[in-house]
Amino acid sequence: MPQLNKDARHTVTMTLNGDEVSGYAEPRMLLSDFLTHEIGITSCHVGCEHGVCGACTVLVDGTVMRGCLTLAVQAEGSTVETAENLASDEGELSELQLAFKKHHGLQCGYCTPGILMSLTAYLKENPKPTEEELRDMLSGHLCRCTGYVGMVRAVLDYCENRTD
Amino acid sequence: MKPKAFDYLKVSSAEEAVAALASGGEDARIIAGGLSLMPMLNFRLAEPSILIDISKVDSLTYIREAGGHVEVGAATRQADLMRWDGLESKLPLLNAAFPFIGHYQTRSKGTVCGSLSHADPSSELPLCLAVLGGEVDLQSATGKRTLSAAEFQTGMLSTAKQTGEMVVAARYPTAKAGDGHAFTEMAQRRGDFAIVALAAVASADKIKLGIGGVADKPTVREWDILEGDALDDALNEFAWDLGGYDDIHATARYRRELVRRLGRRVIEEAKSCRS
Incomplete structure (x- = not known):
């Protein structure tokens, strides 16, 4: 890859939720801003913008990443997944999302997409976490509404009864 | 906040990275996982002229045992070392420390050597390197040198790494039997x-x-x-x-x-x- 000039906008192309998308980004543009402002995704929420709150968490090539600690140009050619990818094309919620709904795993919902993306990656590695493991993993996300209680119930219920 | 503007270069080898460091001067910075550097960019505590991205350098992504050490390349992520088969038997101290290192969501991208280079006085990987008496390999366009943890760690967010140098690997001594x-x-x-x-x-x-x-x-x-x-x-x-x-x-x-x-x-x- 050639050196990208700081003052220019560069084409960035990626596979986002199964579709190829492109937009323009200066090297300093954060992936979270690129997805929101260039592409029009609404689930990559920016909270703290320094990697602490976890609201902007997305998957890049299957790996959990903070959108605000990744540059758009770094994701060139990558496969990116956001919470828009979870429901079916017809808008039917995934089983994990339905469990969140059933157990009141969200209130204002600002932290929820990031948490769902973390869980998407985490539950592939550890499909039946204990409550302690789950709470440890959720410590990487700040939720100021729920106290995590409903969220933990939702995930444990989902892991027990999932059919997907 | 948003970072100040910088040039960006994604490299595919350590040689390419040190050549870019040499021409970039003292405001050139290496980025690997970005878990330490990106917050500093967002807060504008760091304002590099160019970011040299080594995150996709395959030759810097490895964990190997050599001469009583476990050597970790500069692009190796913390999650990779945490999941490494030999961790519990070869590096029991790191095995005990890993649950305290950031979160699942930060270890996935943050690198071992990035944490050593950032040198936060409270971070766990530099502490383990110091206690075990490990080493760090530095490379520049003109050569390579190896420093002990004690030589490398000089203070708060500072190391003995000179302008034009980058950390290419870190070595943690393997545990002695019985310890x-x-x-x-x-x-x-x-x-x-x-x-x-x-x-x-x-x-x-x-x-x-x-x-x-x-x-x-x-x-x-x-x-x-x-x-x-x-x-x-x-x-x-x-x-x-x-x-x-x-x-x-x-x-x-x-x-x-x-x-x-x-x-x-x-x-x-x-x-x-x-x-």
Whole structure:
């Protein structure tokens, strides 16, 4: 890859939720801003913008990443997944999302997409976490509404009864 | 906030990276995982002229055993080392420390060498390197050199790395048979920066204790086996010598108390892990 000039906008192309998308980004543009402002995704929420709150968490090539600690140009050619990818094309919620709904795993919902993306990656590695493991993993996300209680119930219920 | 503008270069080898560092001058910075550097860019605490991205350099992404060490390449992520098969038997201290290192969501992208280069005084990987007496390989356009942890770690967010140099690998000595290892820390929340982090190694006739989060860099002290009051006295002296400070998270007095109490606990645990 050639050196990208700081003052220019560069084409960035990626596979986002199964579709190829492109937009323009200066090297300093954060992936979270690129997805929101260039592409029009609404689930990559920016909270703290320094990697602490976890609201902007997305998957890049299957790996959990903070959108605000990744540059758009770094994701060139990558496969990116956001919470828009979870429901079916017809808008039917995934089983994990339905469990969140059933157990009141969200209130204002600002932290929820990031948490769902973390869980998407985490539950592939550890499909039946204990409550302690789950709470440890959720410590990487700040939720100021729920106290995590409903969220933990939702995930444990989902892991027990999932059919997907 | 958003970062100040910088040029960006994604490289595919260490040689390409050091050539770019050489031409970029003192404002050129290496980025790997970005978990330490990106927040500094967002806060504009760092304003590099060019970012040289080594995150996709395959030749810097490895974990291998060599000559009594486990060597980790500069692009190797923390999650990769945490999942490495040999971790528990070869690097039991790191195995004990990993649950305290950030979160699942940060270890996935943050690198081992990035944490060493960032040199936050409270972070766990530099502390383990100091306690185990590990080494860091630095490379520049003109050559390579190897520094011990003690030579490399110079203070708060600072290392002996010169302009034009990058960390290409770190080596953690593998555990000696029979030694016991333990790690603990106190933080306000799980995964948060440690107020005090403690790492202990117990051998047949020595105890080694490393403290992070109090002095401006990881600090290690070694004693002959001590028990009872003698151990309390040694820990008290160590706690005062660290020269802790008050900040918004804790007072110096509280930090000293943690060194005394958790120091004893972590040493006892290391001793009980001896075989």
